[in-house]
Amino acid sequence: MRNALDHAALDAALDHVHRAGMPGLFAEVRAGDRVWRGAAGVADVATGRPVTADMRHRVGSVTKTFTAVAVLRLVESGRVDLDAPIGRHLPELVPGERGEAITVRMLLDHTSGLAEYLPYAYPSLKAFPVLAETGPESLDDLRHTRFDPVELIGMGVAAPPVGVPGGGPGVYSNTNYLLLGRLLERLTGTTAERYITRHVIEPAGLRDTAFPDGPHVEGPHARLYEAWFGMIDPPRDYSVYDMSWVGPSASLISTVADLNRFYRLLLAGEIVAPESLERMRRTVPVVSQEGKVIAYGLGLHPMEAPGQEVFWGHGGTVWGGGTLAMARADGERQMAVAVNLQRWNRLDDSGRPQPHPIDEALAKLYHLAMYG
Incomplete structure (x- = not known):
């Protein structure tokens, strides 16, 4: 049956991920x-x-x-044009020719050519993505640091470009979404977090979804264990952390139920207009932080198995925590999975992550959840 759920098989697949080495997960x-x-x-x-x-x-x-949905809501109301230069709105952050060449759309789909600020904000990650030359020291040193988003954006803008604006493939960069956060603030007169809360989270009826107002996760939650490719052994708890290092790019707190509700409503056309949803699902090739070329739209990316139906959603990681939320194009089948360990793969002699039983176990869980 197209929408059958095998509870016993899902229970077993979830337990298999745990036995493969994941401290805890829920879905x-x-x-x-x-x-x-x-x-x-x-x-x-x-x-x-x-x-x-x-x-x-x-x-x-x-x-x-x-964040992408919030920007598209402003596009629908005529307050911003997807193809407007970001320098028209934020000239002090992306000045000169780059500000004229980089558009709002390029920030949304990571084709701006702006570099990731993370290695510049975290000194021990300065060699990222050359993992063998990085270290976890900054994760502890900056646990309670309150970052200024303007300074983080400045790091990404000042870094050597990773591509030509609008060129391909794009390169995934949190700098793009911090800029979109500042764009929301400039256009609405309130913080991006407050605008997203009022115009996206609350209208969607997401009762357990919020941006943090401090370093703690309020309510029942798991501790988050970071291994940093075996350099932290045993993995260390980073569940208490100031999330200003990512802000409207990656700081949200939610539940698997809320995420499924959000993507179900989004794909049903109940959060943005059909033409906006069509734009969100128009993809370009983008190099992910893992170095893989993926298809990426406007805040959405697809997943599909050969011969199977396409799912849309997003994944995410923070120090110690990971999430993947995907929904079938018709919104009738969905999956949201949360894990409390990150970067469990140790590195080989060349500095590449080695396969781990968790990888295969998670892949099997995802496939069962999406396709039955």
């Missing part, structure tokens, strides 16, 4: 009006407290879809 899968929720493992390795499917979680770059 929700929806198929039509049928819902499965599950959890496996622990939220706290010290106490053995179990994870539950209703926990709140830092969802990382899933935030980008919310």
Whole structure:
């Protein structure tokens, strides 16, 4: 059956990820009006407290879809043009010829050529993405640092360009979405976080989704364990962290149920107009932070298996936490999965992440959740 849910198989797949080495994970899968929720493992390795499917979680770059939706709502109201130069709105942040060449659309789909600011904000990551030459020291040093988004944007703009504006493939960069956050602020007179909350989160009825107002995750949540490719052993808890280092690019807190509701409404055309949704799903090739070329739209990217239907959504990571939320194009089947360990792959002699049993177990869970 097209929308059948095998609860026993999903329970087993979730448990397999835990047994492969994931401390804890939880998920929700929806198929039509049928819902499965599950959890496996622990939220706290010290106490053995179990994870539950209703926990709140830092969802990382899933935030980008919310920010993109907010920008598109302004496009629909005529307050900004997707092909307008960003220098027209933020000349002090992207000055001169680059400001005239880079458009709002290029920020949304990562074809601006602007570099990632992360290696410049975190000194021990200065060699990123050459992983073997990085280290985790900055993760501790900057745990309670309050970053200024303008300074972070400045780092990305001042760094050597990673491409020509509008050229391909694009390169995934959080600098793009911090700029979109400043654009929202400039156009609306309020912070990006407040605007997204009032015009995206609240109208969608997402009761457990919010931007953090401090370093803590409010409500029931799991601790988040970062391994940094085996350089932190045992993995360290980073669940208490000032998220100003990513802001409207990746700081959102949500639940798997809320994420499924959000993407279901989005793909049903209930959050943005059909023409906006069509623009969001028009993809270009983009080099991900893992060095892979992926298809990327405006805050959305597709996933599909050979011969199978396309799913749309976004993934995200923060220090210690990861999330993937995907919905079938018709919105009738959905998956949201949250994990509380990141960068579990150790590096080989050439500095490349080695395969880990967690990778295969997660891939099997995703495939079962999306295709049955």
